[in-house]
Amino acid sequence: MLRVGIIGAGGISDAHIQAYLAFPEECEIVAIADIVPGRAASKLELHETLGAKAYEDPLQMLAQEQLDLVSITTPPSSHASLTVAFLRGGVNVIVEKPMAPSLEECDAMIAAQRESGKVLSVVAQNRFRDDMAILKEAVDSGLIGSVSHLRIDSAWWRGLAYYDLWWRGTWESEGGGCTLNHAIHHIDLTLWLMGRPSQVTAMLANAQHDNAEVEDLSVAVLRYGRGLAQLTSSVVHHGEEQEIVIQGEFARISQPWQVAAELPRPNGFPVAGGNTALVNELNALAEAHAPLPHRGHAGQIGDVIAAIRDQREPAIDGDDGRNAVELVTAIYKAGIEGEIVDLPLAPEDPYYRSGTLAQRAPHFYEKRASVTEQSGEIIVGASTSASND
Incomplete structure (x- = not known):
């Protein structure tokens, strides 16, 4: 049974939670972390059956939990540092798209994967x-x-x-x-x-x-x-x-x-x-x-679980994310x-x-507002379109 952690309790984390729940015989979500105070705990309230622990510091979660696999569903600028930290901590990683904002960061993530021997998969659920x-x-x-x-x-x-x-x-x-x-x-x-x-x-x-x-x-x-x-x-x-x-x-x-x-x-x-x-x-x-048999995030997460179990490369790896x-x-x-x-x-x-x-890059306009939360459903478009957060 793989012990799973999720970093980032925003809207796209729900897709990961539902995907892991499709494999109850193979994995269990044991922890969720988010740097926004109370956000991880609020996510667990929405998923009362998980029985997981909430953290406000991902590195504390890494130190205190015996994790086998983590999903990183945070903003892109944090993907590289979190991925490298968890791979070096002996944890397999699936990270949301985009892999990172720069090729330099992508290569650091790939290097950490090769050094650790763990699985690194970048979300490309379509x-x-x-x-x-x-x-x-x-x-x-x-x-x-x-x-x-x-x-x-x-x-x-x-x-x-x-x-x-x-x-x-x-x-x-x-x-x-x-x-x-x-x-x-x-x-x-x-x-x-x-x-x-x-x-x-x-x-x-x-x-x-x-x-x-x-x-x-x-x-x-x-x-x-x-x-x-x-x-x-x-x-x-x-x-x-x-x-x-x-x-x-x-x-x-x-x-x-x-x-x-x-x-x-x-x-x-x-x-x-x-x-x-x-x-x-x-x-x-x-x-x-x-x-x-499984589509979207469930299809990819199922493949990652199988890759860990069978000690093989995932269908979508770090090189795919980098490309x-x-x-x-x-x-x-x-x-x-x-x-x-x-x-x-x-x-x-x-x-x-x-x-x-x-x-x-040009600043086409300057950003005028900055809010920490937005209420409402994340709409991903028609069923024939490629979903996005």
């Missing part, structure tokens, strides 16, 4: 969704051929008050805007589906939130071989209509699931009706998908410096280091 798994299976099948174009719309909408929460809305505490903290899910999915691009260019804007330093909109173009991908990251899109569309050599597939496949006439124009045989084959592939942060960093560098950025980013690059982004 890989544990049937619709995304089907898309991945279709790409890997080779049926669509080489990819010509990928369009990713990470479209969210947030009101002005969203950035009043104390850690949101500044480059230093949040690490970035919608590109880092909302589109990170779609960025991870892009890397999962396509791998690392070779080049990135981008533009950043703050279109509607004049109470935040950070961007609320970015548009990036990524180069993949002979093809291109375009990624829109936003918290200004009404309707939150999110989509991944992959245009291949032979067919187009998308999430939500849709298939189209053209055939050429002798003059190059498309044949009416298209390639129905290929459309049918891709639809059959989708229908043959075996539903995942997503690297692409976000390249988008920021391209947008701030106005240049095409080649990947991978080297340790000698100024944007690799902690603090560079806060020093060089």
Whole structure:
């Protein structure tokens, strides 16, 4: 039975709590910590059956509890220090997205994992969704051929008050805007589906939130071989209509699931009706998908539990988390410096280091309010969209 601790008692911690409760024979939540006085205790009041202990100092929890696994669900700026401390303390770690605001911090976390021999997993729960798994299976099948174009719309909408929460809305505490903290899910999915691009260019804007330093909109173009991908990251899109569309050599597939496949006439124009045989084959592939036993956070936490039990690597590790942060960093560098950025980013690059982004990024506006708590439900969008906190 794994003894589990949770650091951070904000809204996203509930997803972790519910995920652990899906595995009652394998784990038990024994402690919750949050630096805001009374917050961990209040979280335990909402989950009366846990029987866990509340702490206001995560390091005190580390010292007093015999933990096997901890979930870190705190603001991004604290991810690296907490992850390193708990790994070095002999505890396996699953840390919420984004892994950390800088590649320098990501590499320190990975180094601590390798030194400790413990499991480190970065939350990318949307890989544990049937619709995304089907898309991945279709790409890997080779049926669509080489990819010509990928369009990713990470479209969210947030009101002005969203950035009043104390850690949101500044480059230093949040690490970035919608590109880092909302589109990170779609960025991870892009890397999962396509791998690392070779080049990135981008533009950043703050279109509607004049109470935040950070961007609320970015548009990036990524180069993949002979093809291109375009990624829109936003918290200004009404309707939150999110989509991944992959245009291949032979067919187009998308999430939500849709298939189209053209055939050429002798003059190059498309044949009416298209390639129905290929459309049918891709639809059959989708229908043959075996539903995942656990989805979202439960799927990933179940994998981490199994990785600890079986002494193997988790499905999503520190390198996966780092790769997503690297692409976000390249988008920021391209947008701030106005240049095409080649990947991978080297340790000698100024944007690799902690603090560079806060020093060089524009303050689109100054943060006007800072509250420690916000009441109300965390809304994560439609069921077909990638969830976010």
